[in-house]
Amino acid sequence: MSRSSKVVLGLSVLLTVATVAGVHLKQRQDQQRLRDGVIRDIERQNRKKENIRLLEEQIILTEQLEAEREKMLLAKGSQKT
Numbered sequence: 001m002s003r004s005s006k007v008v009l010g011l012s013v014l015l016t017v018a019t020v021a022g023v024h025l026k027q028r029q030d031q032q033r034l035r036d037g038v039i040r041d042i043e044r045q046n047r048k049k050e051n052i053r054l055l056e057e058q059i060i061l062t063e064q065l066e067a068e069r070e071k072m073l074l075a076k077g078s079q080k081t
Helices: 003-080
Strands: none
16 A cells, blocks of 8 residues: 555544544534433423412412401401491
8 A cells, every 4th residue: 555545544534533423422412402401391390380389379378368357357347336
């Protein structure tokens, strides 16, 4: 093999290895980004469920408070008469 063909072969191998390594690294980055996105989505869903639960709890407490206020107003009204 001539010297120039060895150089060309070496460069070809080097470029091929660099391309394969680059593609591999890009795939790993994409997979990690996808995993991070899935984790963020799960966390967002959990926060949404917790917020809904808290909102429902607040609604129940508000209804109880309003019922107690109504009872107090009725009790005060009956005491005056």
